[in-house]
Amino acid sequence: MKIKPEQSIPVNQTHTEDIALTEISTGLKEAVKLPLEKKKETLEKIYQQIKHVSSSAKLNQYAAEVCSLYAKTYYGDDFTKTKQLLLNVLEFQFYNANLTSRKIDLKIFDSLSSWETSVGVDVPAFEGDLTKIAPESILKAIENLKDEQKYVMGTTFQWLGYCLQNIGAYNTEENRQTHKNLFFAVDGTAEAIFKSIEDRDEKYYKELTELHYNTGHFLHRIKNPGDIEGACRAINKVLERDNSLSMQARVINLKNCLDKNMQNRLVYAKTTLAIRKEMERIKDPGVNPFLYANAKNVYASIVIDLKKEDEYEEAEKLVLESCQYAKEENDKGNDHSYFGGYFSIRAKLRLLRGDKEAAKSDIDEAIKRFTKHKESSQDALDKALDFKKLNF
Numbered sequence: 001m002k003i004k005p006e007q008s009i010p011v012n013q014t015h016t017e018d019i020a021l022t023e024i025s026t027g028l029k030e031a032v033k034l035p036l037e038k039k040k041e042t043l044e045k046i047y048q049q050i051k052h053v054s055s056s057a058k059l060n061q062y063a064a065e066v067c068s069l070y071a072k073t074y075y076g077d078d079f080t081k082t083k084q085l086l087l088n089v090l091e092f093q094f095y096n097a098n099l100t101s102r103k104i105d106l107k108i109f110d111s112l113s114s115w116e117t118s119v120g121v122d123v124p125a126f127e128g129d130l131t132k133i134a135p136e137s138i139l140k141a142i143e144n145l146k147d148e149q150k151y152v153m154g155t156t157f158q159w160l161g162y163c164l165q166n167i168g169a170y171n172t173e174e175n176r177q178t179h180k181n182l183f184f185a186v187d188g189t190a191e192a193i194f195k196s197i198e199d200r201d202e203k204y205y206k207e208l209t210e211l212h213y214n215t216g217h218f219l220h221r222i223k224n225p226g227d228i229e230g231a232c233r234a235i236n237k238v239l240e241r242d243n244s245l246s247m248q249a250r251v252i253n254l255k256n257c258l259d260k261n262m263q264n265r266l267v268y269a270k271t272t273l274a275i276r277k278e279m280e281r282i283k284d285p286g287v288n289p290f291l292y293a294n295a296k297n298v299y300a301s302i303v304i305d306l307k308k309e310d311e312y313e314e315a316e317k318l319v320l321e322s323c324q325y326a327k328e329e330n331d332k333g334n335d336h337s338y339f340g341g342y343f344s345i346r347a348k349l350r351l352l353r354g355d356k357e358a359a360k361s362d363i364d365e366a367i368k369r370f371t372k373h374k375e376s377s378q379d380a381l382d383k384a385l386d387f388k389k390l391n392f
Contacts, residue, residue, distance in 0.1 A: 017054060024049055028065055036073055036333040040112075043070045047112050057149075060096045063106040064089055065152045070112045072159055076336035080121070080375050083163040086156055088119050091126045093153050097141045099133060100126070131181040135192040147197045151204065154193035158211055161186040165218055166337070166376045173225070180222045187215040209241040213250065217258065228258050246286025249275040253295055262306055269299035273318075290329075293322040294338060300345045304352070316349045323362075337376045340369030344384050351391060360392050 024046055031042045043066055050062040071085030092104040109115040142150055164170045164186065170179045194208040216238065217231040224230055232255050239251060249272050256268035272295045279287050296318035303315040323346055326339035347362035363384055370381035 020049070021053065021055075021058060024053070024062055028062070028069065031069060040070065040073055043073075044112050051107060059107065060092075061146075061149045061152060064093050064156070067092075067106050067112065067115065068152060068156050068159070070116070075159065075163065076338075077334075077373075078375075079163045079166045079337070081116075083160060083167065084119050084121065084124070085116060086160045086163065087124055087126055088115075090130075090153070090156050090160065091124070093156065094126075097138075097145075099138065099141050100129065102126070127182065130185045130189075133185070135185075135189040138189055139192055139196060142193075147200060147204070150193055150197055151207075154190050154197075154204075155207065157186055157190035157193065158207065161190060161211075161215055165214070168375060168378055176222050177225075183215075183219065183222060187211070187219060205241070209238060209247075212241065213238045213247070213254070217254065228260065231258055244286055245275055245279050245284055246288065249279070249295070250291065253291070253298065256298060262302060266299075266302045266306060266308075269295065269302050273299055289325055290336070293325040293342065296322045297338075297342050297345055300349060301341075304345065304348050309352075312349060312353060316346065316353065319346045319349060322346075335372075337369075337373035340366045340373065340377060340384075341380060342366075343369065344380065344387075347387070356392075360388070363388050363392070 027042065027046050027049075031039050031046070034042055046062075047066050047070075050059060050066060053059045053062065067089045068086065071082050071089060074082045074085070088104065089106065091100060091102065092106045094100040095102065095104050106115065109118065142153065145153075161183065164179070164183060169175060170182075176183070190211055191208065194204050194211060198204040198208050213235070216234040220227065220231045220234045235251050235254050235258075239247060252268050252275070253272045256265050256272065259265050259268065276287070276292045276295055278284075280292075300315035300319040300322075303311045308315075319342060322342040326336075326342050329335070329339070343362045344366035347359045347366060350356075350362060351359035367381065367384045367388065370377040370384055374381060
């Protein structure tokens with residue numbers, strides 16, 4: 001029998017809709033844990049499933065959630081694409097909450113990849129609209145939504161803010177001021193949404209903590225340019241919400257990125273490494289290989305800047321581990337703009353230790369990676385090119 005487009009069929013003819021919705025919900029939770037390509041494949045399957053959900057509210061919630069998760073598969077590899085896709089998801093959510101009159105429908109595409117192609121690269125008008133709607137108005141419009149629906153919108157705002165912080169066109173000293181209203185609108189709305197539901201479930205509390213960690217210091221620096229001490233105090237406040245070893249290491253590492261005093265930075269770097277080494281020893285569940293690789297690389301870069309010759313060998317050993325981690329992630333289909341920095345630092349160490357051929361190979365690898373991620377790595381690319389021109 002040929003089914004007309006307007007007809008709704010259950011996801012599985014032998015299951016009730018409730019069971020089908022449970023399967024979709026479970027599938028979304030599991031997809032988050034999967035390797036990149038498997039995650040995309042799973043989300044594509046779920047995208048096809050949700051089209052047959054009869055409840056319009058559930059259909060819209062799942063469409064937003066699937067597309068938001070799909071957008072985040074590009075985070076770290078292509079921040080601009082992630083931003084464009086998240087803006088599209090957000091506009092869809094706004095349309096369904098009657099916050100915008102422009103109709104956006106995420107359910108009409110043959111696949112998620114065809115949705116991705118449709119979004120394009122032009123900055124959407126909706127980006128400017130975000131600065132004109134107060135968080136209070138958004139909360140009022142979504143007050144009758146279920147917590148899960150609010151959560152999807154909150155995380156969309158949250159990750160959009162993270163993307164903006166990683167794109168050079170938004171995050172240079174000058175551009176931060178140009179786009180400050182956008183940052184305040186995006187991060188402020190995410191915070192307001194999470195605060196409205198954080199007491200009801202631990203995961204909302206955790207998301208708000210993550211938001212404070214990633215944006216508190218950033219917004220402080222927009223409001224108070226040059227006030228690094230104040231930004232560090234903003235970072236420390238996160239420990240009042242989460243004092244785990246993992247968060248301690250992250251907070252110290254973030255302060256390291258802001259501090260201009262190289263001796264302080266060396267202490268921060270060694271402390272971060274010591275905490276992460278202890279986490280591995282006790283099998284702490286918060287162990288994060290990506291953050292550990294970053295910490296090793298930061299330590300190595302500071303050793304170079306301070307000309308700590310007695311630590312070059314240890315630094316090269318650690319940054320070798322970071323480079324190996326990057327290659328292993330690439331083999332899994334994962335990439336990140338930070339990976340180029342690992343090879344750049346190893347090139348400098350190898351040159352200092354007299355291995356010019358290996359150093360050239362590493363700096364070429366770094367340049368290739370920085371070029372791929374120019375949106376967030378232009379400064380690093382320029383420095384790598386200068387290093388190559390000077391030394392080879």
